[in-house]
Amino acid sequence: MSLADRRILLLGAAGGIGSAIREGLAGRYGLMRLADIAPMTPAGRGEEIAHADLLDIPSLTAAMAGIDCVVHMAGVPVEPETNAWEQVLPANIVGVHNLFEAARRAAVKRVLFASSHHAAGFHRREAPTPQTLVPRPDSYYGVSKVFGEAMGRMYADKFGLQVLALRIGAYRERPSDPRQLAVWISPRDMVELVRCGIEAPDFGYATVCGVSANTRNFWDNSAVAFLGYAPRDNAEAWAAEVLAGAPEDPVALPFQGGWYCAKDFVGDPSRVD
Numbered sequence: 628m629s630l631a632d633r634r635i636l637l638l639g640a641a642g643g644i645g646s647a648i649r650e651g652l653a654g655r656y657g658l659m660r661l662a663d664i665a666p667m668t669p670a671g672r673g674e675e676i677a678h679a680d681l682l683d684i685p686s687l688t689a690a691m692a693g694i695d696c697v698v699h700m701a702g703v704p705v706e707p708e709t710n711a712w713e714q715v716l717p718a719n720i721v722g723v724h725n726l727f728e729a730a731r732r733a734a735v736k737r738v739l740f741a742s743s744h745h746a747a748g749f750h751r752r753e754a755p756t757p758q759t760l761v762p763r764p765d766s767y768y769g770v771s772k773v774f775g776e777a778m779g780r781m782y783a784d785k786f787g788l789q790v791l792a793l794r795i796g797a798y799r800e801r802p803s804d805p806r807q808l809a810v811w812i813s814p815r816d817m818v819e820l821v822r823c824g825i826e827a828p829d830f831g832y833a834t835v836c837g838v839s840a841n842t843r844n845f846w847d848n849s850a851v852a853f854l855g856y857a858p859r860d861n862a863e864a865w866a867a868e869v870l871a872g873a874p875e876d877p878v879a880l881p882f883q884g885g886w887y888c889a890k891d892f893v894g895d896p897s898r899v900d
């Protein structure tokens with residue numbers, strides 16, 4: 628399919644990552660439809676604005692009309708400090724079911740699902756191994772991402788939807804703590820990862836770790852080489868500055884998910900294998 632024929636829906640387009648994708652891929656495809664519950668700046672060339680709420684299947688289905696690929700970047704992006712389960716439940720559980728169901732009803736071909744490394748944050752920090760793809764959530768937020776991956780896998784197997792789970796690391800302009808020297812993804816690499824996901828040849832279901840070319844990376848993307856994702860940034864450029872800051876919490880330290888693991892943790896971290 629030529630780039631001019633591609634019709635993309637960016638859901639969560641008003642958010643931090645959504646805005647970077649909007650800007651980074653502006654003008655690349657025949658259509659970039661932008662949807663959110665929050666207001667957005669007016670549509671530019673090749674863009675359309677739609678209002679779509681993860682809690683409302685008809686609004687999602689309408690926003691997906693004629694769309695080939697949905698880029699999901701919507702919902703609750705962190706573990707809330709209080710009442711985490713109650714806050715995560717609507718958009719990240721019910722809403723994610725609605726996302727995939729609307730995609731099925733609208734005959735969308737592909738969904739890029741914004742998952743998170745917190746879906747597997749209780750793995751220990753070690754050399755890259757495919758084992759770290761096994762779910763091991765470190766929070767209710769992480770559980771919601773495991774749920775989304777499972778829902779996507781079911782829609783891929785049962786309905787033939789192509790689903791790419793993006794296990795996004797820590798997205799920001801620059802790493803700000805020692806753990807982020809491993810899990811950071813730069814805005815430029817994030818946009819490139821989404822571009823690769825949109826343009827990759829047909830597949831069924833796959834998981835890719837959304838991480839820059841960090842020297843201290845924990846993760847292995849060799850199984851998804853077909854995506855052609857080649858990150859260019861490396862958190863090591865900030866290592867001296869970051870390591871001069873505060874040391875990590877001793878409970879957070881052994882685990883990939885960092886402070887998400889330490890939050891409300893009971894006992895000694897050595898009990899977690």
Ligand SMILES: NC(=O)c1ccc[n+]([C@@H]2O[C@H](COP(=O)([O-])OP(=O)(O)OC[C@H]3O[C@@H](n4cnc5c(N)ncnc54)[C@H](O)[C@@H]3O)[C@@H](O)[C@H]2O)c1
Pocket residue numbers: 638639640641642643644645662663664665679680681682699700701702703704705718722741742743744794795796797798799
């Ligand atoms: N930022 C990170 O470091 C990071 C890391 C891992 C995963 N992620 C995931 O990436 C995605 C985007 O993260 P972000 O940092 O850009 O978050 P963000 O909060 O900046 O953006 C999320 C967007 O979703 C929209 N939204 C919320 N509820 C909605 C609903 N019911 N219907 C439609 N839209 C709704 C919000 O209005 C917002 O614009 C999230 O799913 C997050 O879990 C982010």
